[in-house]
Each structure stands twice: as C-alpha cells, then as structure tokens.
Amino acid sequence: MTIVGDAVDFGESIRARTAEPDHDLGVSIRVLAVWHVVGALACAAGVMLARRGGEAELPWMPKYALLGFFSAALVANVASAYGVSARTRWARPTSLAVNYLVAVVGATTTLHLFDAYRSIGSLGDGLYKAFLPFLVVCVGMIWVLVAGQLLANRPTASGPLLLRKAGWSLTAVAFVWFVVAANPSGLIDTVGRSITRPLTLGALALTVGASLATRLMWSRAAARHFGTSRSTQEALTGLAFLSPNLFGFLVFFAFPLLFSLVVSFFDWETTNTSREFIGFGNYVRALSLDVSGASRANAGTEVLKPGYQVLMNLDWLGQHWVLGARDVEFWLSMRNIMVFLVLAVPLAVLPGLVLSSVLASKLPGMKVFRAIYFVPSVAGVIGVSIIWGQMFDATIGWINYLLDLVGLSSPGQGHGWLTQRSTALVSMVVVFAWMNFGFNTILYLAGHQAIPKELYEAAEIDGANVWQIFRRITVPQLRNTTFYVLITTSIMALQLFDIVWILSRPAPGGPNNATLTPVLTLYQEAFANNSQGYASALAWVLFIVIFGFTSVQFRQQRDQATSGGLS
C-alpha cells in the first residue's frame, strides 16, 4: 500500500486512478449510477405525491415531513448519480450513506410487511411447543462448531471428523423434528400471503438493491476507484460501527425529543385530528399566574381573572392576597417537587458520604456491607414501592406496628402515613432516599480510592481526630464526586414518578395533590386528559428547570475550581 498525501489507494496511486479506470468496476458503477437515477426519479415522484397528497390531502405535518424526506433523498440521489458517473471523491461516502440508509429502512419495512414484528410475540409459544428439538438442534450445531475448531488444529484427526458428522446428523434429524413440532404453517401462510403483495415485493427489491449497492461501494475496489483517502475511510468505518447506536439514538431519542418540542406548540389532543398551531399558548397556560388583593381571607376565584383557579391565599402587608394560576396542578406539582428536592437530595447524599467513609475502612466484613447497602439500588422500584406501601399502611403496616412496640402509637390508632397530606410527601422522600443512598455510597467509595493515603497519614501524625480528618480531608477530596452525586440525584428527584405512582393514596398524586409531581402531571395530561400538546409543553418546562438547576451547579463548581477551592 502506498500513501500519497492524505490519500490511500490500497496499492494504486491517485494518478493511477485517473489514468487507468478500474475496468472490473466499470459495469457495476454504471449500474449503480442508473440505480441512483432511478432512486432520484422515485424521490421526485414522492415529492409530487406529497405535494398533491394523492387521493386525500395529507395533514400539513406529515405532508411537510414527507416533502422534506423525499427532497433530501432526491438531492442525495442526484448527487450520488452525478458523483458516481464523474468519479468524484465524495461520491463514495454519499452513495454509501444513501444506500445504507435505504437498505436499513427497506429491511425494516420488509420485515413489517412480513408481519415479523408481531410474530415475535408468538416466538415464545413456538419455542415452547418445539423447545426440545430446538435444544437438540443447538446441541448439534455446537458439536459441529467444536469439531471445526478442533479440525483447525488437527485437520486429519478422526475424532473431530466423527464429531462433525455426528453433529450434522443430529442437527438434520432434530431440525426435521423441530419443523414438525413447530408446525410452520403460519410462516408459510405469512410468507405466501405477503410475498404476493406488490408493496412487499417492492420493499424487498429495494432492500436487496440497496444492500448490493452498499456492498459494492464498501469494497476495496470501490475505494480505489474513487480514490478514498485514509481519513475518509477511517471515518466511514467509524460511522459504520456507530450506525446501530446512532440509528437507535436518532429514532428513539432525538426524534421523539424534537417531535415533542414541535407538538408543544400545538393544541394537540390524542383523539382530535385537527391540531391547531397555538404558538406558545401551552407554555403561557402552564406558567400563567394572577395575583389579586382581596377584601377577605380565603377569597375564591371571584377576585381572579376568568379561567384562573386559586393557588393560595396570603396575608401580607396587612392585605389579603389571592394567588391564582390557570393550571393550579402544575404549580402545586412544582411546589411539591421543590420540597421533595430539598428534603430528598440531602437524605440520599449525606448518608452515602458518611457511610462510604466507614465502608472504605479495612474493617472485616465491609465487602458484605457494601453489597447489602447496594441492594436497594438494584431492586425493582415497583416492587420496592409496593413493599413500602405495605409498611406504611395505617392499620396493618410495620411502621405503625413498630411505633406501637416502642409506645409512640397505640394499636388501631396508627398514623396514615400515605393518606395524610402532612406526611405523604415525606414518606416518598424516605423511600427515594432509601433507594438511592446505596448507589451514592458506591460512588463515594470509588471517590475514596482516589484520595492519596499520604494525606491521612500526615493528618494522623499531626494529631487530627476523626472528625477533623473527615471534615478537612475526606469531604474536600470528594468534592468532584459530591458534585456528580448531587447532580444525578437532583435530576432523579426532579423526575420523580414511579414511586409516587405506586405509593400515593388514594390515587396517584394524592391525597389532595400532596404528592403530585411535574412528571405525574404531564403523564396525566398526556394520557388521562389526552392533551399531548400541553403535556409536551410541561415536559419542556421541566427540562428547562432541570437544565437551569444543573447549569447553576456547574457554574458554582467551575467558580470554586477556578478560585482554587477544588483540590
């Protein structure tokens, strides 16, 4: 391989590339160019169809989404067709990207048309019926593979040869058994039905064509033909390895995220197809407040603007005030989550910090305790919440029972931890802290490993006591860990949902909205009230709150670091 500048030609120089066309690829390249021309024409047809909407006018959003998609594909195909014909250097990556994407989309569509995704649900049933022969097939294949490995070292050995034959025989017999037991009539029916549909055939042809084109353009011959540089080749290889994760990120994270932003500007209801653009209307609805003076305490909505509900009554500066909101529940949820944050984060972090100092010691049995304290973090939140719900039960719960035992309560007079507004949110705090402090402890333990032992030795020589060592050495040295723990725990606290969903009584968010959280509010808006647009707006408001909170913490951390506070 020779290297000319930044170009790697896998044996040929760029000059050779221009002077001597790769005749082996000549026909394939011409076919590929035609393939892209056909693709461009198909995309042009797609653009026309999207503009006209076919038989029925499309709603504007899918219409413009399709227009954007087909237009981009049209441009990419035209560019690829030109680039491939003209042997430009950028033609290979462009064509590769187009064909790879088309192959993935085509394969996905083909599987859908074959009903493959719904069949996944039947996989368990099918395997259950024919599990034994399936197991035997697997055993047979393992024998074959093992024999292959043995033969690689000793090609003439008789034992591995025999094992391979036995493996193939076993596999063949078991496979027939498996086919009979599994009864693939469903598969045959499905394939038979689907394969005759033009749409399926089209998707299949598209997948095969794009796959072949991808393979062609990925080949070394194509790399030579188009003079792909080393850096470009490395980038393509990297992107290829990244692509599965990238697809997952784009399809299941980035797209929904951006889509929810779009939806938040619409009066978008699950059951209503006429989705009206209302700009910041949803945000205004969520954030609108009204303050009015009142002539009496506990005044009602009559002193507020129309559409506002009473959020709270205040007596301030010798005047009665009524604070109202258009969405009272949202503001209550924000108040609740701030209280929760203030209580839960210290309870989830400080015990972890203290405990990690104990667990970091060399005392016997510490490994066992590390595991024990970590258990709540790996336990399922639903199961844990249900158990805590039973423990908090007013009549048959363990907490009241224990309080009875120590004389802090009377039998049958137990406190309703989850049903009284005064303690419902605090109960959630306890469960949250219990579930998270173990994980935080492990993070702090990791931080402990990075503290130089010399610091402790020097402190001991200087006569520092345990508290001074903890205060002056451990805590400052763990500042980075503390920052990370605080950030992650705070974000989890602000996104509280599952514990409240299971634990609150008599319904999620109860009693009387005492445990209502922003995520619960937006869930209820989205799925109980079907207001997807408003729920999306609430989600973005929450995002801004979390982002702002995190930014402030980052800023503080940076300020401390630059002022020399960070060791």
Place this chain on the structure above:
Amino acid sequence: MNKRKLAVLAAVGSLAIAACGGDDDTAESTNVATSGSTAEPSAEATSGEMSSTSADSGAAADAGGDVTVRWRTRPDNDAEAQVYATISDEIDAANGDAVTLAYEPGTTDGANYQDQLVTEAANGTAPDVFWVPGSDIARFQDAGLILDLGPMAEADGFDTSSFYQETMYHLTFDPEAGEPGAKLWGLPRDVSTFALYLNNDLIAEAGADDPRALAEAGEWDWAALVDVATKVADLGGENKGFAMDAWWGPQGYFLNAAGGSFFNADRTECALDTPEAIAGVEEMQTIFSGDIAVPYGESGEAPWKAGTVGMFMNGRWATPGARSDADFNWDVVQLPTGPGGTQGNWLFWGAYVVNAKSEHPEAAWELVQALTTNEIQAEISELGANIPSRQSDAAIEAFLGFNPPANNQAFIDGLQDSPTAEGPLWVGSWPEYSTVMGDGISAVLNGERTLDDYAANICSETAVAFEG
C-alpha cells in the same frame, strides 16, 4: 458458505419457524368464526355462536379466512382473565374458521386500562372489540373512538329489552338529542352492586348483632351500621369496624342513600351541595372521625382479609379474592338503608364496544353479541365475579349457586332496590369531575377541610369539569 454462517442461518430459520408456528393453537388466539348459515336473528341468540349475517365476515370466509378480530376486557384477576380466554376459545370452537378471535387480557389496574385504550384507539391500534366501564362510555363516544352499532342492530332486529334498562339508557343515549335514541354504543358485559363483606367471627366476638339478621328484620340502617362497627372497634388492638376504599363508588353510596346524588336529574350540573348530599358526606365524616373505621384513603381490602375489619364495602368483583384469601367465617350483607329510604346502591356496569376504526365492524358486532348471550353470561357468572347483564333466571340461578358467600342474594337485592346506574357524564368530563369531587370529600374525611367549606365551594370547584 462457511459453517458459522450456516449455523447462524439455521438458528435464525429455526426461530422464524418457531415464531410463526406458534400462532395456531395458543390459548389467546384460536381459529373461530362467523361462517355457517345465517342463523336466527341475533336478538334470539342464546348460544355463544357468532351468526354470519355480516357482509365482511362472509367475504372473509370466502377469501379463505383472513379476518382477525381482537378483543379485550379488563379482568379483575388472573382467574377471570383465564375465564375470558376460555370463552374466546369456546366461541371460536362453536364456529367455523373464517374469523380468528384474539383475546387480549387488559391490565387490571383501574383507570390505566382506559387511558391505554384511548391512546391505542386514537392511534388505530386498539382491539376491534373492547370493554369500557359505564362511566367512560361518554368519554370514548365524545372522542369518536367507538362505533354506533345502532344501524347494524336495527338491520339484525337486535332486541335489547332483556338487558338492565338502566344500562341501556346510557348505551342508547344520543348526545345531540340529549336523550336515549336510536344509538347503540355497545352491550353490557355484566353488572354488579355493592355489599358489605362481613367478618362473622369478629362481629360475633364483639357481641354485635348479625347484620344479616338485622337486614332480614328490616333494621339494617346507618345507625345499626355504626353500632356494629363501634362494637367491633371496641375489641381494641388493630380491629376496626368498617372499611371502604377511597373512590367515587363508596362515596356515592352514602350520598345516594341519604337521598342525594352527584348530579342534578339530567346530569348537567353539580348536586354535591344539596342538603341530602351533604348529609351523606357528614355520615362518612362521623364514621371516619370516630376511630371505628380504617382511616380514609387506606386500603380496606387488605386489613379485612387479614381479619381485623368487621365490615368492608366492595362490589361483587372482590368475591374471588375473598374466597381465596379470607381464612375466617365470612359472608356478605346488603348495604344498610339510608335516610333516603333505599340502599342507595350502585348498578355498576361496563360494556363491550366496537372500535370506530375496526376494519371488521360487522364481525366485531357479532362478537359483541356472542359475548353477551345468556349462556356465556351464565358461564362467567359461575366464576362468581359478576352478575349477568341480561335479566335471565338461568343466569341469576348460576350466580346464586356460587358459594361462598352464602348470601349471594345480597347483591341481587341491591339490584332490586332502585340502584343508581353508574353513568357517564355526557355533558362535561367525568374524570375531571370525579377527581375534584374525590379530593374534596377526601379532605373533609381526613380532617383537612370543614364540611361547611366543602358545602360552600365544592360545586364551584367542580364547575371546571363542565367547561369546554
């Protein structure tokens, strides 16, 4: 092809065969059908067969049986889900193979079942036939998620007279006309009423009168309820006399029995502030502030099953759980008569409806009919979880014969004492109304709000449910 590739190919092929081979005889998806002769009009249908009067199912049969009708209910427990799966199989078995029924047990988790359905229905992925509680019929209808079966029922000459008419009032309600009309939103799956589940051992130990004897003697009223509950609570320890769960059903009993109601007569305005309705809340306040009941908001079922509660109010759906978990002498008794002069019981119901986006509406309609025949209802009644929605002697007999509880008649008595039908809110939002109402009552019963404040403001608070 090298061996590794061959091995991978074989494995993938095997999995594909397994995946597609599993469809044929699973419990939830069986070949069933609408084929066969055009039998009797559906009105007379009493078996589980689906008649084949529908055009599309017939066409499907001609085309080789390519129609799958998915259906879903909200069972209260696994046992009930299994019964519905069995029924699905039976309806299938009673018919040909032109249509495939696929039964999907829904979640047992209350409102989430409906929320999930709404989302699915709006996105076109909901089953063809599904069950919704009576209180949610208007919500689904208003959103255009369910099909008006009226034209098909009329074409079939379908007769609804054997169903409880309180349920049919709402199922034929025409929102535009504001009264029942030619609409048909579905057929009721079953009905239920409240009763008090008794811990006879605890009541006897407390020396209280047997509520069943009091009911027999016509002396079972609120005063008697409080008396029995007080005596049981006086046993001390964890024992409580009474328990109920915190939702609109038990709350509504007290309002109804006091002569009040959630709404005015035509269900267009709040009636929670009438003296009768306030009397109902006041009675609850008396019970829950007197340490004779499990604190309001706490689960009542668990302590009752644990044997520490004398009386627990719940519907028929709690019976299977009581049978499996209660290891003491238990029975049921009708609800005590309130100041209004009746039990004030509810007639709970839910209906099978057809998805408005169903590709096979007529096959779905036939399935709805098949699921509500006398035979099928009697079969479900034998499980003991529900009362048939058709007023059939045979089905009632099957229901009464399911013991324990010995006093099944208590549920039937509830049906015959002017129950209030669980009803949707055709003008306004029932979920919103019930949430605000529940919060208000909860605050009063937990001592966080005065009854006077509740009475003065509750209707203005619930007004939001009637807006927009």
